[in-house]
Amino acid sequence: MKYEHKLLTPLLAVFAVAVGFPLLYSFWLGFTDYKLVNSGATKFVGLQNYISVLSDGAYWSSFATTTAYVLLSVSLELIIGLSIALALQKQKWVKDLTRSVLLAPMFITPIAVGLMFRFFLNDQLGAIPNFLKQLGLSYDFFGPGRALISLAFIDVWQWTPFMILLLLAGLESIPKQPLEAARVDGANSWYSFRRITLPMLSPVLVVAILLRGLDALKVFEYVFATTRGGPGTETKTIQFLAYQTGITYFRLSEASAMAFILLVVVLAIIVILFRNLEKASTR
Amino acid sequence: MSFKKRTITALGALAIIGASALVLSGCSSASTPAPSASSTDPAAMTGTVRILMEDVPDSDIVKSLIPEFNKVYPHVTVSIEKLVYDQMRDKLVASFQAPTPSYDLIVVDNSWMTDFVDAGFLQPADARIKATPNYDPADFFTSLTDITKVNKVRYGVPFYNYALGYIYNSDIIKPSEVPTTLDGLVKLSQKITTPTMAGLAMQPQTGYKIMEEWTNFLYSAGGSIYTGTGKANLDTPEARTALNKYIELYKTAAPKNSLNWAFDDAFRSVSSGGSAAMVSYNWNLAALNKPGSGPYAGKFKLAPMPGGKSALGSWTWSVPTNSGSPDASWAFASWLTSKAIDVKRVVAGGAAIRASTMKDPAVLADAYGADYYSTVTKILSNAAPLTEGANGDEMIQSVGEQLNNAVAGTKSVSDALKAANDAIKTIQKR
Numbered sequence: 001m002k003y004e005h006k007l008l009t010p011l012l013a014v015f016a017v018a019v020g021f022p023l024l025y026s027f028w029l030g031f032t033d034y035k036l037v038n039s040g041a042t043k044f045v046g047l048q049n050y051i052s053v054l055s056d057g058a059y060w061s062s063f064a065t066t067t068a069y070v071l072l073s074v075s076l077e078l079i080i081g082l083s084i085a086l087a088l089q090k091q092k093w094v095k096d097l098t099r100s101v102l103l104a105p106m107f108i109t110p111i112a113v114g115l116m117f118r119f120f121l122n123d124q125l126g127a128i129p130n131f132l133k134q135l136g137l138s139y140d141f142f143g144p145g146r147a148l149i150s151l152a153f154i155d156v157w158q159w160t161p162f163m164i165l166l167l168l169a170g171l172e173s174i175p176k177q178p179l180e181a182a183r184v185d186g187a188n189s190w191y192s193f194r195r196i197t198l199p200m201l202s203p204v205l206v207v208a209i210l211l212r213g214l215d216a217l218k219v220f221e222y223v224f225a226t227t228r229g230g231p232g233t234e235t236k237t238i239q240f241l242a243y244q245t246g247i248t249y250f251r252l253s254e255a256s257a258m259a260f261i262l263l264v265v266v267l268a269i270i271v272i273l274f275r276n277l278e279k280a281s282t283r
Numbered sequence: 284m285s286f287k288k289r290t291i292t293a294l295g296a297l298a299i300i301g302a303s304a305l306v307l308s309g310c311s312s313a314s315t316p317a318p319s320a321s322s323t324d325p326a327a328m329t330g331t332v333r334i335l336m337e338d339v340p341d342s343d344i345v346k347s348l349i350p351e352f353n354k355v356y357p358h359v360t361v362s363i364e365k366l367v368y369d370q371m372r373d374k375l376v377a378s379f380q381a382p383t384p385s386y387d388l389i390v391v392d393n394s395w396m397t398d399f400v401d402a403g404f405l406q407p408a409d410a411r412i413k414a415t416p417n418y419d420p421a422d423f424f425t426s427l428t429d430i431t432k433v434n435k436v437r438y439g440v441p442f443y444n445y446a447l448g449y450i451y452n453s454d455i456i457k458p459s460e461v462p463t464t465l466d467g468l469v470k471l472s473q474k475i476t477t478p479t480m481a482g483l484a485m486q487p488q489t490g491y492k493i494m495e496e497w498t499n500f501l502y503s504a505g506g507s508i509y510t511g512t513g514k515a516n517l518d519t520p521e522a523r524t525a526l527n528k529y530i531e532l533y534k535t536a537a538p539k540n541s542l543n544w545a546f547d548d549a550f551r552s553v554s555s556g557g558s559a560a561m562v563s564y565n566w567n568l569a570a571l572n573k574p575g576s577g578p579y580a581g582k583f584k585l586a587p588m589p590g591g592k593s594a595l596g597s598w599t600w601s602v603p604t605n606s607g608s609p610d611a612s613w614a615f616a617s618w619l620t621s622k623a624i625d626v627k628r629v630v631a632g633g634a635a636i637r638a639s640t641m642k643d644p645a646v647l648a649d650a651y652g653a654d655y656y657s658t659v660t661k662i663l664s665n666a667a668p669l670t671e672g673a674n675g676d677e678m679i680q681s682v683g684e685q686l687n688n689a690v691a692g693t694k695s696v697s698d699a700l701k702a703a704n705d706a707i708k709t710i711q712k713r
Contacts, residue, residue, distance in 0.1 A: 037402035123540035142543035230489025232688035
């Protein structure tokens, strides 16, 4: 065994215990009839759970809800985060203070953020509806067609700082020479941004989008604290559905199948994304 | 391989590992025991009783009674762990299946009872109840003891009632105006609604909350969740009337934009004067009337639901099959729910479970007052739980989602109730 491979051994051992075992065990559960309140022996049921999940309209409805949530929140975070990162890059005074204040939402636990917004958006007691009332406006933040948007905005409030952090680091690592050369050649700011900054920032952008996308896929706390999946099932995300199925309804084997189907879809997206990025980088 | 390409490949590998961890983070025969000889001699009994309870004031009352218990049972150690409701069941299920249990005595929510019994997690309690001298189990409200039974076998004794009633602000609603019919409730709530005060703070949040609240409307309309033989009974004219009235109330007399409101939102609204009334647990009166709790503290009163029948929840004391000290656990549960100690617990602010306690002079003289106990007696004498049989939580959640769809306007009343009825049938087949 080579020296560098030996160095990897402790990490691989920890990985096998901390990630490998739970992963394999939950994978195995997906092929059984295991329930948290099983009184008899657990039986192997083959693909039954997977077939049941794949043919369940509720699962695909939650899948669509989660996809809409991820697309909306991550897009907004990217646009707002990039705008703020570009502004911060140009900032000259009180840089440290501004950056630390902007990062503050990231350090609050998501369940607390969910509860906080539940009260902020409460029509009788919340600061935001009260402000809107003074302007003569009324808005049902958790009404049909709106609740998912409100949840995405909560995500934007909390996680745009993360996007700023990554993009700012990316922007500051871009060499100055190409930008200066473009300026000397008469390129305007928009042209330089579009043709130089964005292409050079693209590896960081992809990673930032991927990390935020994966994190947004996990959305559970905001749903739990504010809507519990409502109105009806409009904000029932995959993680909330898996929690209900596995923990509330005890059907852990079915919840495991749900999670692995999602995992396969996510892995496929990641692989396609990185293949495209590799192709682009070799061009 | 270029540095850039290698970096991208490494990032890809990391992302795949991260994705696996992130996505999967969402998952991750009982026999009747005979009491031992030592259970008849309190002074000789030894053991440790570890209890899991909900983090509510009533658990503190139970905790405050432990020193008194230890005067009778000096060698039994009682320790109470408190958790919020949403975390309790997971800890209990883990303890039931662990080689060494974490809890020796537990409280069981009514929707968990059949699932726990079917899985063999709970000890039958009939023999222990029968062997306990001067216990008088017939004194418990029947509506509460019915919840402790599965296939006519008792698996515990009542600890706490979650019976619902109509709580109103007597500055706004005179006791003589309290509605006795569903139509009366709608009309009164609409009449007293102003731009600054809603007639009724409702809890239409999807799932459990709307199901709990609407069930009272269903009972008021003369309907029921199940037929006499336990079949789904929600696709009925009574259920449609109840849901139509519920929606009418939400649109005309509830706080605006309150579709996701649960108990705490409604409670705050009533307490702060934003609403004149709410349908809630009878014992909430104490918190609403607590001096300094709001502008109308001391003005709140309790009445039975229009129509007289209420939805009911309850906690039941049960001894797990794998309890480390079942005799000591039963000793504590039976001591705490005995007539004399139940009076003390209720005087200290606990929720009533025994009929005799409601007539005790010490109880009638406490802060709630005789009127309150008379009303609670009426409520508990005509109350029924939200669910019967196995998979109770799933049934409540599924029906609640359909009801919320109807209130949100995304489904018609008929379609929502038909879907709810079908959901119960499917769940019953599981």
